[in-house]
Amino acid sequence: METTALKSTALSEKHISLGAKMVPFAGYNMPVQYKGLIEEHHCVRNNVGVFDVSHMGEFRVKGQRALDFLQYTTSNDVSKLFDGKVQYSCMPNATGGIIDDLLVYRVSEGEYYLVVNASNIEKDWNWLQSYAAEFGVEMTDESEQTSLLAVQGPNAIKVLQKLTAMDLGEMEYYSFKRGNFAGFDNILISTTGYTGAGGFEVYFPNEVANEMWDKIFDAGKEFSIQPIGLGARDTLRLEMGFCLYGNDIDDTTSPIEAGLGWITKFTKTFVNSEYIKGHKENGTAKRLVGFEMIDKGIPRHGYEIVDATQQVIGVVTSGTQSPTLGKAVGLGYVPTALSKPGNEIFISVRGKSLKAITTSIPFHKQ
Amino acid sequence: MNIPAELLYTKDHEWVRIDGDVATIGITDFAQGELGDIVFVEIETKGETLEEHQVFGTVEAVKTVSDLFMPVAGEVLEVNPELEANPVAVNEDPYGAGWMIKIKMSNKDTSGLLSADAYKQLVG
Numbered sequence A: 001m002e003t004t005a006l007k008s009t010a011l012s013e014k015h016i017s018l019g020a021k022m023v024p025f026a027g028y029n030m031p032v033q034y035k036g037l038i039e040e041h042h043c044v045r046n047n048v049g050v051f052d053v054s055h056m057g058e059f060r061v062k063g064q065r066a067l068d069f070l071q072y073t074t075s076n077d078v079s080k081l082f083d084g085k086v087q088y089s090c091m092p093n094a095t096g097g098i099i100d101d102l103l104v105y106r107v108s109e110g111e112y113y114l115v116v117n118a119s120n121i122e123k124d125w126n127w128l129q130s131y132a133a134e135f136g137v138e139m140t141d142e143s144e145q146t147s148l149l150a151v152q153g154p155n156a157i158k159v160l161q162k163l164t165a166m167d168l169g170e171m172e173y174y175s176f177k178r179g180n181f182a183g184f185d186n187i188l189i190s191t192t193g194y195t196g197a198g199g200f201e202v203y204f205p206n207e208v209a210n211e212m213w214d215k216i217f218d219a220g221k222e223f224s225i226q227p228i229g230l231g232a233r234d235t236l237r238l239e240m241g242f243c244l245y246g247n248d249i250d251d252t253t254s255p256i257e258a259g260l261g262w263i264t265k266f267t268k269t270f271v272n273s274e275y276i277k278g279h280k281e282n283g284t285a286k287r288l289v290g291f292e293m294i295d296k297g298i299p300r301h302g303y304e305i306v307d308a309t310q311q312v313i314g315v316v317t318s319g320t321q322s323p324t325l326g327k328a329v330g331l332g333y334v335p336t337a338l339s340k341p342g343n344e345i346f347i348s349v350r351g352k353s354l355k356a357i358t359t360s361i362p363f364h365k366q
Numbered sequence B: 001m002n003i004p005a006e007l008l009y010t011k012d013h014e015w016v017r018i019d020g021d022v023a024t025i026g027i028t029d030f031a032q033g034e035l036g037d038i039v040f041v042e043i044e045t046k047g048e049t050l051e052e053h054q055v056f057g058t059v060e061a062v063k064t065v066s067d068l069f070m071p072v073a074g075e076v077l078e079v080n081p082e083l084e085a086n087p088v089a090v091n092e093d094p095y096g097a098g099w100m101i102k103i104k105m106s107n108k109d110t111s112g113l114l115s116a117d118a119y120k121q122l123v124g
Helices: A012-017 A037-046 A066-073 A118-135 A156-161 A206-223 A230-239 A273-282 B029-035 B116-123
Strands: A021-025 A028-033 A049-052 A057-062 A086-092 A098-108 A111-116 A138-141 A146-152 A176-181 A184-190 A199-205 A286-293 A304-306 A312-322 A327-335 A344-349 A352-359 B014-019 B022-027 B038-042 B055-061 B065-069 B074-079 B101-105
Touching: A012 A021, A012 A028, A028 A230, A037 A049, A037 A230, A049 A206, A049 A230, A057 A066, A057 A118, A066 A111, A066 A118, A086 A118, A098 A118, A111 A118, A118 A138, A146 A156, A146 A206, A156 A199, A156 A206, A199 A206, A230 A312, A230 A327, A286 A344, A304 A327, A312 A344, A327 A352, B022 B029
Parallel strands: none
Antiparallel strands: A021 A028, A049 A146, A057 A111, A057 A138, A086 A098, A098 A111, A146 A199, A176 A184, A184 A199, A286 A327, A286 A352, A304 A312, A304 A344, A312 A327, A344 A352, B014 B022, B022 B101, B038 B055, B055 B065, B074 B101
């Protein structure tokens, strides 16, 4: 039995009072749904919804050589960032896998803000710390003091613009601003998210979390803004083919196999870059692909992928019934020869081989 | 939570309505709430005689999948034909339109089932 006490976010009581179904996730007591997953999913795709994702981890990195430090510990090209720009990246480990995927915010030349997965906070911290001294950078873990709301959906901008004088409309995708927001100074707001529905993420101290939540919901009332649970977060991200750490990528998957070549830049040296470059140049045995079910069934994490002769050829890493598309979709690793769209594969569901076809991602094309 | 007093229940969150030697079986309001939005119900055991606790089908929700267990032994006589087109009936009306199977009970032994009060205690 797990004996570690569940952590709460600053908003856990709020979720419970709203009737959320709470579940343990990454060591936190988190809302998985309020009214219903499908309704919440559509609310974000078509309107606007709010996720409490305060469980995510935030590290601040400061130092003259902060850029060099991040160039070495992350896979994307951090030199492309400028003040106010955000980048999706991953931290490769020494054995060809991925420590975590993360967002890198450039605050200034010598200061960066990293946002990491809740389940990996300690692992990431220890890993980065092991290189911090070498590059003379100072790191602070702000995870426990920081709350984060993702306000997502096409109407998110209309809601949030009511709360700030900062021009949100001029912000490009994956950028951020800091300023007065909802009456609080020095609030960080970025055009990021994990839904493909557009919107913003707002970072603020725990002390103002309940007030911030209420102000956003007051501003969103005229748009019928809704709280959204982690259940819909998963279906929304999966429709976009976004990887989930622990499901689709982990300590054993190469960024190249996972289709993260676009954030893996060999114009610089980073942890294990020579080895991973080999994956890029010589190819890998398997690749992460998207697939749609042809036969009736829902793929789930861990189900086997088989060929027409029942030979196991891969594994499902994520799967669900897509509320937007009305069909079952999944991600999984298959032999590279089958990774192009249009290949027939079979998913082993409770002893039956159900036909599926590899498809391009995102599943949901905007 | 809706737990009709006239039904019997299992620890696996099925309900049973007994009429002579025929039992109608479905999942409880609690169960449908835990599963969330149901996408389809797969029952391919029509005509089969199954033991108590044997799996008679599965229910697929967006988020998860769950087996369905026989509350009592019997032969599966009928599968709710409406669920094919409208699986959400299980969410919306678990004790009515969302019923799943009718069985001919192998015997009258219902000693393994829970009363509404006992089930209420189980799910708190």
